[in-house]
Amino acid sequence: MDPSVQLMAAVGVAAAAWLLALGFLAARAAVVAALPLGVAVVAALPPVSLIAAPLLVGMAVARLPPDVKARNGGMWKKGAEGGLHPGALAAGIALVLVGARAGLWVGTAVLGWSGEPVQSAVVVGLIVGGFAGGFVMALLARRVAFLEGLWVTALFSLLPVALADQASTMFTYGTAAAYFAVILITGLLILGLSLVLGGSFGFLFCGDGEFQAGWGYEGFIGRRFLMGKGGDVVGIITVISVLAVAVGTMAMVVVMSVMNGFSTDLRTKIFGANAHLLVLKYGSDFTEYNDVVEKTKKVPGVLGATPFVLNEVMVSSDTNLTGALLKGIDADTINTVTELRKNIDKGELSHLKHPESIAVPKAKPIVDDDPKKPDEALKEAADDAIAKAAAGVGSVPALGSDRPLPGIVIGVEMAKNLKVFVGDVMNVVSPVGELGPTGPIPKARAFRVAAIFYSGMYEYDSKFIYIDINEAQDFFTLKGAATGVEYKLDDVDNVQSIAREILRALGGYPYRTKDWMEMNRNLFSALKLEKIAMFIILNFIVIVASFLIAAVVIVFVIEKSKEISILKTMGATDTSIMKIFVTYGITVGGLGTALGIALGVGICWVIKTFGIGLDPGVYYISDLPVHVEPFEVFLVWVAALGLSYLATIYPALLAARMKPVEGLRYE
Amino acid sequence: MKIEARSLSKHYWLNGHQIPVLKGIDVSIQSGELVSLTGPSGAGKSTLLHVLGTLDTPSGGDVIMDGVDVWKQTPAGIARFRNERIGFVFQFHHLLPEFTAIENVMMPGRVARRPWAEVEQRARLLLTEVGLAQRLEHRPGELSGGEQQRVALARALMNDPKVLLADEPTGNLDESTGRGIHEIIERLNKDRGLTAIVVTHNPRLAERMPRRLHLDKEGLRDSNGGVTLKAKQAGAEAAP
Numbered sequence A: 001m002d003p004s005v006q007l008m009a010a011v012g013v014a015a016a017a018w019l020l021a022l023g024f025l026a027a028r029a030a031v032v033a034a035l036p037l038g039v040a041v042v043a044a045l046p047p048v049s050l051i052a053a054p055l056l057v058g059m060a061v062a063r064l065p066p067d068v069k070a071r072n073g074g075m076w077k078k079g080a081e082g083g084l085h086p087g088a089l090a091a092g093i094a095l096v097l098v099g100a101r102a103g104l105w106v107g108t109a110v111l112g113w114s115g116e117p118v119q120s121a122v123v124v125g126l127i128v129g130g131f132a133g134g135f136v137m138a139l140l141a142r143r144v145a146f147l148e149g150l151w152v153t154a155l156f157s158l159l160p161v162a163l164a165d166q167a168s169t170m171f172t173y174g175t176a177a178a179y180f181a182v183i184l185i186t187g188l189l190i191l192g193l194s195l196v197l198g199g200s201f202g203f204l205f206c207g208d209g210e211f212q213a214g215w216g217y218e219g220f221i222g223r224r225f226l227m228g229k230g231g232d233v234v235g236i237i238t239v240i241s242v243l244a245v246a247v248g249t250m251a252m253v254v255v256m257s258v259m260n261g262f263s264t265d266l267r268t269k270i271f272g273a274n275a276h277l278l279v280l281k282y283g284s285d286f287t288e289y290n291d292v293v294e295k296t297k298k299v300p301g302v303l304g305a306t307p308f309v310l311n312e313v314m315v316s317s318d319t320n321l322t323g324a325l326l327k328g329i330d331a332d333t334i335n336t337v338t339e340l341r342k343n344i345d346k347g348e349l350s351h352l353k354h355p356e357s358i359a360v361p362k363a364k365p366i367v368d369d370d371p372k373k374p375d376e377a378l379k380e381a382a383d384d385a386i387a388k389a390a391a392g393v394g395s396v397p398a399l400g401s402d403r404p405l406p407g408i409v410i411g412v413e414m415a416k417n418l419k420v421f422v423g424d425v426m427n428v429v430s431p432v433g434e435l436g437p438t439g440p441i442p443k444a445r446a447f448r449v450a451a452i453f454y455s456g457m458y459e460y461d462s463k464f465i466y467i468d469i470n471e472a473q474d475f476f477t478l479k480g481a482a483t484g485v486e487y488k489l490d491d492v493d494n495v496q497s498i499a500r501e502i503l504r505a506l507g508g509y510p511y512r513t514k515d516w517m518e519m520n521r522n523l524f525s526a527l528k529l530e531k532i533a534m535f536i537i538l539n540f541i542v543i544v545a546s547f548l549i550a551a552v553v554i555v556f557v558i559e560k561s562k563e564i565s566i567l568k569t570m571g572a573t574d575t576s577i578m579k580i581f582v583t584y585g586i587t588v589g590g591l592g593t594a595l596g597i598a599l600g601v602g603i604c605w606v607i608k609t610f611g612i613g614l615d616p617g618v619y620y621i622s623d624l625p626v627h628v629e630p631f632e633v634f635l636v637w638v639a640a641l642g643l644s645y646l647a648t649i650y651p652a653l654l655a656a657r658m659k660p661v662e663g664l665r666y667e
Numbered sequence B: 001m002k003i004e005a006r007s008l009s010k011h012y013w014l015n016g017h018q019i020p021v022l023k024g025i026d027v028s029i030q031s032g033e034l035v036s037l038t039g040p041s042g043a044g045k046s047t048l049l050h051v052l053g054t055l056d057t058p059s060g061g062d063v064i065m066d067g068v069d070v071w072k073q074t075p076a077g078i079a080r081f082r083n084e085r086i087g088f089v090f091q092f093h094h095l096l097p098e099f100t101a102i103e104n105v106m107m108p109g110r111v112a113r114r115p116w117a118e119v120e121q122r123a124r125l126l127l128t129e130v131g132l133a134q135r136l137e138h139r140p141g142e143l144s145g146g147e148q149q150r151v152a153l154a155r156a157l158m159n160d161p162k163v164l165l166a167d168e169p170t171g172n173l174d175e176s177t178g179r180g181i182h183e184i185i186e187r188l189n190k191d192r193g194l195t196a197i198v199v200t201h202n203p204r205l206a207e208r209m210p211r212r213l214h215l216d217k218e219g220l221r222d223s224n225g226g227v228t229l230k231a232k233q234a235g236a237e238a239a240p
Helices: A003-032 A037-044 A046-063 A066-070 A080-084 A086-110 A117-141 A146-156 A158-162 A164-169 A177-206 A216-227 A233-273 A289-296 A374-391 A412-418 A458-463 A469-475 A492-506 A521-559 A561-569 A574-610 A630-657 A660-664 B045-052 B075-085 B101-111 B116-129 B145-156 B175-192 B203-207 B230-238
Strands: A277-281 A302-316 A321-329 A344-347 A407-411 A425-436 A439-453 A464-468 A484-489 A511-515 B003-014 B017-029 B034-038 B060-065 B086-090 B163-167 B195-199 B211-216 B219-222
Touching: A003 A037, A003 A046, A003 A146, A003 A158, A003 A164, A003 A177, A037 A046, A086 A146, A086 A158, A117 A146, A117 A177, A146 A158, A146 A177, A158 A164, A177 A521, A177 A574, A177 A630, A216 A233, A216 A574, A216 B101, A233 A521, A233 A574, A233 A630, A277 A492, A289 A302, A289 A484, A289 A492, A302 A412, A302 A469, A321 A412, A321 A425, A321 A458, A321 A469, A407 A412, A407 A425, A407 A458, A412 A439, A412 A458, A458 A464, A464 A469, A484 A492, A492 A511, A521 A561, A521 A574, A521 A630, A561 A574, A561 A660, A561 B075, A574 A630, A660 B045, B003 B045, B017 B045, B017 B219, B034 B045, B034 B175, B034 B203, B045 B163, B045 B195, B075 B086, B086 B145, B101 B116, B101 B145, B116 B145, B145 B175, B163 B175, B175 B195, B175 B203
Parallel strands: A321 A464, A407 A439, B034 B195, B034 B211, B086 B163, B163 B195
Antiparallel strands: A277 A484, A277 A511, A302 A321, A302 A425, A302 A484, A344 A439, A407 A464, A425 A439, B003 B017, B003 B060, B211 B219
């Protein structure tokens, strides 16, 4: 990936994060300064907030009642605007930039991190660090530190800017700026949400200046409120909210499972036709491939190894011609690496080595001295050939030669295209020919179709052809050299470390490895991006549902303001009040996600059991594939439940902050 | 419990304007005293009661209870103080409508996270004491005004508080029902040594109290300080 592309994406994401933080600050300051809501909304708009935020903060501070300032309350001292102090801001930026560089140095030079494994470490770091940071901030500020969280997130958005030149080491996939931007936004979202979650937990359990783990009467009251007073509106809205969450969760589970089905299907087919890992050699004298196979067979994680020759060729039959990728394989060991043998639809793979056993349909006799009808003659000849093949007796040799034509294995699509069947002859033309008097002369050779395979991947079925490796070496005049050795591994996701082990066994240079991720980079990066994007988009359904929860809880808080006050007069703390309303969000989220996941998994089961037919001509697959990945279902559950919980934090805080006297004043 | 207010003041902010409610109140109420608080509407009786009961923050001055400056404690400390030491009774009983009478009475005990069985036993006892043994499982909506107020009183006594703060507990009740409530408060004061401050509009009920406070625009006057309340109050009653 071009570093400048990453830098552009990182700068864009950072700018967005800062504008968001400034917009939020501007809106909050406008509200504190008692300006109309319209002003707050306009001030929060991206370019406006740049100028509006500092002005409005100044105004809000100036208009704050003096006794609020004296008590360090509101936004003056304990408030998050402290983070906007030029000194603090500069220190924060410097800390992030220097910290990032130092962290990178420690990570790569001291701890030896590299490659994709860093990703999960970063994600775990963001979650744990964000949670802990939010918790501590809430502890210090005695409130859910939303603004501080936003500032920390904005500061962290500078991190990828500082490390843009190193980003390529972290991603095996992805070449597009959009992909990188999505990754960064996801990372910042994880951090921001972890901060809010940590902050809310910090407030829930320590917000009153003491650790309060109890959730006894809060849950009791919350659940009773949930039911309503019998036929109450809240009861009905609760049911609607649960259904909304359930529909969102169900959609996520089903869509993710179907996408999984497609990608699992694709992966299986790709792994069926391709190796997981290749060992290649710099230069064109890879003749010692058998030694390499022997040396690396014992490396832990390696299930099988086989040498191969790969070249682009042109193939032709009597009726048609097409381009192809010709692979010279060792028919004895290919079985340990790819699924080619399983994929053979007609014919026998072993005939590659023994072309004399290929059943040859007798061509229509030129001189018709047979009294039988031509069709019958042909059938008889075929039967004869099959019988001979079964008996292992050599078939009719090629014209003008005492050696049988070498065998070739082609895909069903190519067979259709070239109109050839098992036993037919086809020509392979190599562009790499010998030098003749008029320049390079293409080399052509006739092959007999030994088998036809069906891999399920249109690309493979129409492009790949296989011949025996010795035949290929001879055909391409490689002087006994192979292109490389391909491997099958027990754990495809652990390919990088196994590749390192294999290289170590071989002694490194001049050998190099190429794994399946590199070979199918664009395809898998597109799939992964599609899935992340789909997850985020589908989350919007749940976000809409959680807005509903938020609205319900706000209405609910207003309706219950009197009860909140009474509970406070009895000595219920702010955090206890918050717990009562959080109980609502958790209950709705819990019931909704449980129902949604049950429905989603149920639908997947129905699709899998009864099947939804697809047009194989279009999809190259007969049924809608479904694959339910338990971890992803868990992720969906966590996301939906988390969103439901997040939706209740703010309204629950409104309830918690309510002064005891507020609800007592009016009847 | 001894309650002391030192140069207590309270004002509200409305559109950037300061609205004073209490100005430099100094009062000291001894443990076991039964005090009435009277005054015209809007004089700040309820506000004074709320500030003394830690329900509202003072703008200035201190509230000292048994030598402890309550507002210097953590929010959890203040809440616990309120839970253990103070019982409130309001004009509008303010029961939780979703809960039965006994659940309402149990609530302060559950807030204190005391064991359920113990809390239930005490709630049953208290409700029997106020004459509602037959109404345990009724919701507030199914009780009469007087019964509701008696449930509220039982609830205020759940955690055996040292102070009872009552904000016009009889304001919504007829004369005889109101007198019944007052008699219960007087009995509690006499039998348990409960310190009680009762805000009331009813001069006859106020007269029955050994000590009377009167709050109006000029400030707080104390019957202990020899101020006659009757004349002032007659004028105040005429005002809306």
